[in-house]
Amino acid sequence: MHGTVKGRSDAGEGVVAGRPTLRRLPSVIIPGAAVLLAFAAGAVLIALAGVSPLRAYADLLRGAFGSKNNIAETLVKTTPLLLAGLGMALAYRGRIMNIGAQGQILLGAVGATYVGLYMGQWWPPAGIPMAILAGFLLGALWAGIAGVLKLKFGASELITTLMLNYIAIQLVSYLIGGPWKDPKSVNPFTALITPGARLPVLVPGTRLHAGIIVALLATLALWYVFRHTVYGFQLAVAGANVKAAAYSGIRTGRLILGTMLLSGGLAGLAGACELAGLHYRLLDGISATYGYTAIAIALLGKGRPFGVLAAAFLFAALTVGGDGMQQTARVPVQVIMIIEGLVLLFLLGSEFFQARRRVAERKAQEA
């Protein structure tokens, strides 16, 4: 019964058969090419500043990986970027625009601080798990506000999560200047948290703390969730096509809210680890710009857990190495920020060309 059309449809499938490999390649090649291009463009800038780019990049590498301490610092920076990046990648998979990692990190730090200041004495062995859990819960709560607003009133999470960032910043300022202020200091920060709630240092003599283990476990967990759970499947369906999700009986409201909570929780973990592993006290600017960099990292990692791991590691190495490069090669650290920006620009640019190629392919098929 397939008589005349058989030849045509077979030819069509022949084209398609090569696709799995073709489709898998860009997920590594394109971000890789974006990074290389950004470094090439950065080399021009460095040369313009009168420094040999080769030397500068050698210093960059040395700064990031040159010694035990430098490697440790790179991993310390990787931790919050990775955790918050995973949170953003999770939301991104469901095409939920959570850009509030900054605030969620702060709330995570607030949660860990509370445990460290007021609850750590209850039962010392539980100090660390409780601090981490509190960070997760408060981060989840913060993102959950935006989730509820979206479901109840259709408020764009893009706006609400961003606005909640500012509220979180002010909340932290209020806490460290008022109720939680360290009575022994004039500075606006809290007292040190109880030692029982602090994450252990992994390599003596460095600042590398157990937060990196939390982050790596979260990466594995998220990979498992994406690949092997019904929730991960439903999130992928809803992210790709929300109409199809509703049609197939997926309860999208619950899915969106749950995803918001988990996404914020992961960012909250980043804050908790920064606090309990590095600073031991709540202070202004504890989330640095991790919350915004995390969005870039999720994009660069194409929303895949191990991609996010690679991207977080790259950005951490750039930041740490950039400091080294500034000190030894006298290249301003701004060049590093420019390179980070260029990585994203090239990446987004490649999306444009990929989309154009897909359109061209479709047209070729139809014609």
Next chain:
Amino acid sequence: MAPVLQLIGITKRFPGVVANEGIDFDLEQGEIHALLGENGAGKTTLMDILFGLLRPDEGEIRLRDRACHIRSPQDALALGIGMVHQHFMLVPTLTVAENIMLGQELTRGPFLAPAEASRRIARVSAEYGIEVQPSYQVAQLSVGEQQRVEILKVLYRGAEILILDEPTAVITPPEAEALLCTLASMRRLGKSVIFISHKLKEVMAISDRVTVLRRGKVVGTVRTAETGEHQLAEMMVGRDVVLTVARTGERQAPGPVLAELRGLQVHGDRGNLAVKGVDLALRAGEIVGMAGVDGNGQPELAEALAGLRHPSAGQLLIRSEDVSQHDPQQLAGCGVHYVPADRNARGAVPSLSVAANAVLKNHRTPPYSRWGILNHAAIHGFAQQLVESYDVRCPSVEVRAGSLSGGNLQKLILGRETTCRPDILIVEHPTRGLDVSATEYVRKLLLSQADAGTAVLLISADLEELLALGDRIVVMYDGRLVYAAQRDAFDLGRLGLAMAGLSQPGGAGCTEL
């Protein structure tokens, strides 16, 4: 005098279908020429060719007796051809005046000259009797008002030939009446209009000539004054229906009622009442064919049956239980399965694998998942089996569903929805855009479903399909069932008239228009 516009032997092929085949068409100066035909007859393709959106494979376009090549809408506009699409292309945040002058801004030095533009707009609108408020924001306008802006935009740019693609499909009856007046004044001022429609009444009321298309070919061109609605309906529907797959003569009497709609009312996306009280029973082993022109409430009805919309009044009963407020998951549990019209936007997720699409609905249940954890081996096995038993041609079940041809994707969806032996199957336009062999496959599958005792509701705009498969035919028009007949008892002419909104007394559930 030579016609303003001539299309000679226009042919356009798409993979698997010939959308236009050797079409001849001409338009006189100051004439309203209606282009009539069912969905998929090739009207829109022909107009897209004329407007430069598509290129013909063969044929010639002559404008005032000179051959011309129209490669883009810009070319068409430059030649004085303007088109008003069904979906308006306006910028909602700009004002009416800004939208009209967009692309042809009047300037004084480096600055815009809005006052001058408004004056010109006012002049054009007075000339044609088109009422608009140039200072209003487009977002505040009703659909009918937006359409007037679109028409004005085309006139403002000096179009001599206007193409209106089903202009009355989206607007209210009083707005439609005003539109017809506007068309009359255009004719008076010497403009030529091509009016695409499948509403016979309007075509009879306004046009000078009618060309009827059916399956990509011209059935005939007649002077409106010399024809009637009956003749047009017959030309549109055709009598030369080729039945390749059909219900055979001996068929068992339909079984018990499985689903029943009682006075069902459903609202559409724009808050309009799309289904205005439908009574219908679906019986085991019976295929009910629902005919009707697109946009008369069929999608909303189907979505209500699948739980994607909740009825605002009336009841949906399944085996006498009221399930009006069930969600899609619960309705699937009641044995209702639904094959939506839009394969890519709803029926499947093109960016995910064939395997993922195979378990789109049953991934929650064992063996495909347990305690929230997917069983990839079981999913893969199920997909493999589905692909084999429904003849879905794909290199592996791991390829993207979007890489499948339309026919193969449809087989995958149908396979997914029927492999569990549903009690009630709702299929919407199951063969739209499919090639001959896939169409045949899908139709056979629907017949075998009914033979196995499923109650099938087949919603289609393809009369041939409905006549071939339906045990009972109902026609939906403007949210109501306006005609119903058993398979051996229907009258093609009346069916065509009912689809065009001209039901006559005597039909089941008839409404006066």
